[in-house]
Amino acid sequence: MQKKKSRSRGRFETCPYAYKRHNYLVFRFFLVFFVSAVNFMNNSIGEVLITEAEIKQKVSELAKRLAADYEHKELTIIGVLNGSLIFLSDLIRHIPFPVKIDTIRANTYKGASAISKTETDIINNISLNIKDEHVLIVDDILDTGKTLSRIVQVIRGHNPLSIKICVLLNKEARREIEIVPDYCCFEIENKFVVGYGLDFDNKYRNLPYVAVLEDNG
Numbered sequence: 001m002q003k004k005k006s007r008s009r010g011r012f013e014t015c016p017y018a019y020k021r022h023n024y025l026v027f028r029f030f031l032v033f034f035v036s037a038v039n040f041m042n043n044s045i046g047e048v049l050i051t052e053a054e055i056k057q058k059v060s061e062l063a064k065r066l067a068a069d070y071e072h073k074e075l076t077i078i079g080v081l082n083g084s085l086i087f088l089s090d091l092i093r094h095i096p097f098p099v100k101i102d103t104i105r106a107n108t109y110k111g112a113s114a115i116s117k118t119e120t121d122i123i124n125n126i127s128l129n130i131k132d133e134h135v136l137i138v139d140d141i142l143d144t145g146k147t148l149s150r151i152v153q154v155i156r157g158h159n160p161l162s163i164k165i166c167v168l169l170n171k172e173a174r175r176e177i178e179i180v181p182d183y184c185c186f187e188i189e190n191k192f193v194v195g196y197g198l199d200f201d202n203k204y205r206n207l208p209y210v211a212v213l214e215d216n217g
Contacts, residue, residue, distance in 0.1 A: 045204070046214035049193055050186055055168075055209065058185040059087070062166070063094030065183065066136070074133045076100040076160075078126055080151060083140030086197040086205070087168045091138065100133075102126045104154070108147045120150035126158070135160040140197045141169040142184075145177035152179075168196065169210070186210075 079088040081103050092099060105124040135155055142148055148165060155163055166183035173190035188210075194200050195207030204213070 046212040048211045050210040052208040077136045079103045080139040081105040083197045102128045130158045130160045134162045138166045142167045143171040143174035145179040149177045
């Protein structure tokens with residue numbers, strides 16, 4: 001006599017919790033995907049403001065100026081994280097003599113109350129001893145000046161011989177604190193830009209050019 005085959009029960013039947021968790025994970029995946037897609041559609045790359053070739057040329061020219069200004073001097077270059085990373089790495093490879101490298105990270109924010117002022121916290125300070133050395137602070141952009149002015153104040157407390165500021169972009173229209181870069185590759189208008197280290201929501205840093213980010217929403 002032929003035996004009836006017993007139907008094997010799936011894991012969802014034997015464990016209702018697993019079935020609910022599976023549905024929950026699938027729902028979360030599509031939710032994250034949908035939100036990311038909406039953000040991408042609402043913010044897209046517009047006009048390319050500065051091309052890759054223009055950046056390379058300016059960085060090379062700037063490095064030559066730095067090489068002339070700091071020849072036979074002890075130079076420490078301090079990059080402001082995270083925006084300066086690409087600019088910094090390209091710049092130092094053009095400098096023909098040994099330099100010391102360090103980084104600093106700051107966060108500028110507005111306090112919780114309506115009357116609170118904008119404040120800048122130093123999240124990660126430098127680790128090198130820069131006393132009696134020449135310091136060059138490198139950042140991606142100088143706009144309001146609040147972050148860089150605070151960083152200069154902190155660096156000055158380490159008693160360096162000199163402090164100068166070097167930026168890829170200078171957006172003077174946004175300035176709220178009087179501060180002028182000693183070295184600058186490009187002057188730009190008051191536009192929100194991304195690429196070559198500059199980001200929006202930690203994206204677009206890897207673009208080899210600088211472009212305007214458009215809001216299509």
